[in-house]
Amino acid sequence: MKRLHLERLANPQLLALAAVLLINWALFPNFFRITWQDGRLFGSAIDVLNRGAPVAILAIGMTGVIATKGVDLSVGAIMAVCGAVAATMVVAGYPTPVAVIAALAVGLACGLWNGFLVAVLDIQPIIATLVLMVAGRGIAQLITEGYIVTFNDPALIFIGTGSVLGFPMAAVIALVLMILVTLVVKRTAIGLFIQAIGVNRAAASLAGIHSRMLLMLVYATSGFCAAIAGIIVAADIRGADANNSGLWLELDAILAVVIGGTSLLGGKFSIPLAVVGAIIIQAMNTGILVSGFRPEFNLIVKAGMIILILMLQSPLLGHAAGFFKRDNKRVVSK
């Protein structure tokens, strides 16, 4: 039992996170300094949680999709659409809850559309979700009529910039969502079904799993998560920016899931580790900002770190690590 616990702590994701945080701390000694400012925690480490939340939320939905051997490229565009819906509705005078629920419903509908294309029409996920990735941004621009729709609704702004017990609202939402979704997939058979579809959809169907229903469910969840992220991002800048909201975040979300150890070939998956993946990515971003590197180096530094992290997870290196572990066990058992 104790050994299992230790092994869990030594997993490559947490090691990578610790390494990134350590590098940040070395480059910027005040990285972990947290102060209390206007009723909230204030510091670079808090920024990592706050800024990492949208990608973490996308990654929660994306994990389920990737576990079924799929991929959802449309989440960035869905963010733009849902942010635009929420912003234009509060500007038009609708009460905040109505606007938020409408935006969530639109995200859910977008997810169901993706699910329909994948599960019912049997279109390959990368193509099926590409449709909305391209069209979604156009829809968002149509809703905002090309403007950045700015708003001053305090309740909506709170979703993006408020705080709960000093922690940023966005991070709290991500945490709650992570716990809820993890409980649902781990405490019911849904997680196992998703895994079964990812390993072999035909076999899963023959074994009696409603693979169509489950595929609809995972894509709908992904769309719903994208809607939450879209509302947060719009609320954060007090405006819906149809051109830039969520731009390329689908790739960050996929990367977060992969860093989290979920294979693009489907099967075994972990939602909490995908969230850790998102935090690793954001810790790198924030680290680059406070370190004072020139912006020309941003992408190189990020790419180098990611290559390193993925190498740590490669099966070959895992084999080598396993070799040492076995050795350790022998020592312990003696």
Place this chain on the structure above:
Amino acid sequence: MTIISKLAIAASLATALTSVAVAQDNLNGLVVGFSQIGSESGWRAAETSVTKQQAEERGIDLKFADAQQKQENQIKAIRGFIAQGVDAILVAPVVATGWEDVLTEAKEAEIPVMLLDRGVDAPEDLYLTSVASDQVLEGRVAGEWLVKEVGDADCKIVELQGTVGSTPAINRKQGFEEAIAGHANLTIARSQTGDFTRAKGKEVMEGFIKAENGGADICAVYAHNDDMAVGAIQAIKDAGLKPGTDIKVVSIDGVPDIFAAMVAGEANATVELTPNMAGPAFDALSAFLADGTAPEKFIITESKLYTPADNPQGEYDTRKGLGY
């Protein structure tokens, strides 16, 4: 209102209108084709509506074609204009290369072409003139304002750059650096890219504030566009500081939201990138048609500085209607 005052207003309006009309009545009734890139930004939308306004004021019949960011659509539109036999063509080119053939066709049809906002890599005799802003000058105007504003006091500046490698980011950075060179009390402490967006501007500014002693060491932020400045203003507020007072905010573009921030006392200066590129182009066309005066090949629009002293509320109201 008395009859007399009504008449007086009518008379003054009439003189105002005729002054434009007298100068350029040779444009009245002309048909001009306008191939616009698309509507990817608020500024672009404003350029479209100002161009339409300018055409209307001069009695020009403007044929508008939206290229949706594609050069082939622009080339198609220009060929369409040539086939219709328009009197002149305005193009806001989406890319710099690949225009020679279609511009030669226009030249052979003796239709003058005027480029708006961006230049092209083609022989200069293929177009009448090119109207654009000087991005280095924009950066310089912003820098000169800050030099004057801080005087002899020490000032640590943080810079929010545009997208890495993009022309406006390079030029606006260069102009600003030129302006503060030789003033040892002004230094750029940190410089990072905010990709020209609000969200990234806010995130980068948050990082800068943490890195510079909770923002206490920062004297001013220079943003390559207003949107990043708007994001930075929110980050400054979140850190418990006063934008405009504790940290001065200077940026470029002149979009409505930066004027709203000025009204609230949260922004200090912006350098306008005028959406009126068509006005100078029409003026050049008018002179050319009247007596064949060849206009300057590269017309540079004014880079005007706006501060809270320049009626920001009024600027906000007039701009809001333009489609920014």
